[in-house]
Amino acid sequence: MHIKPATGIPNHDIPGHWLVPPWQAHADTTEVVRHFLRFHPRGATTAQCLDYYQGYAKALAEASTQHLTQPVDWRCHEELRDCIARCVLAYQEKLQAEAAGGQLAS
Numbered sequence: 001m002h003i004k005p006a007t008g009i010p011n012h013d014i015p016g017h018w019l020v021p022p023w024q025a026h027a028d029t030t031e032v033v034r035h036f037l038r039f040h041p042r043g044a045t046t047a048q049c050l051d052y053y054q055g056y057a058k059a060l061a062e063a064s065t066q067h068l069t070q071p072v073d074w075r076c077h078e079e080l081r082d083c084i085a086r087c088v089l090a091y092q093e094k095l096q097a098e099a100a101g102g103q104l105a106s
Contacts, residue, residue, distance in 0.1 A: 009055040011048070019048055020055055028064040029077055032056075046098055050091035057084045 008022035023035040036056045041048050060081055068074050 009051055012051070013045070013048065019044075019051055023059065026064060027059075028067050029060060029080075030067065032059045032063045033080070035059075046091055046095045050088065050095055053084055053087040053091060057081070057088055060084060 008018045009020040011017040011019040018039075019041055020036065020039040023032060027035070036052075036059065041052050044052065060077075065077065068077055
């Protein structure tokens, strides 16, 4: 079986560079978490953080869960997905607030 890389998250501020490089297609949740922790964008802008967490949420949703065999595994998985979803909402709200603040300053 040939494994192709999944879609990475481009860095829109630096064309041609990755915010999060591609991860392996068919990765399980553990591999996705490891990859995203490795490439967490420290010192990133709000827009970059939003891109990161939206990509993280999508990658987790698409990741294999075959290795989750115990109820505690599933609970941790759901709690992580919920946490990432809250991060997406927080950065969406922060980005909207920054945009509104910029409009007021104009």
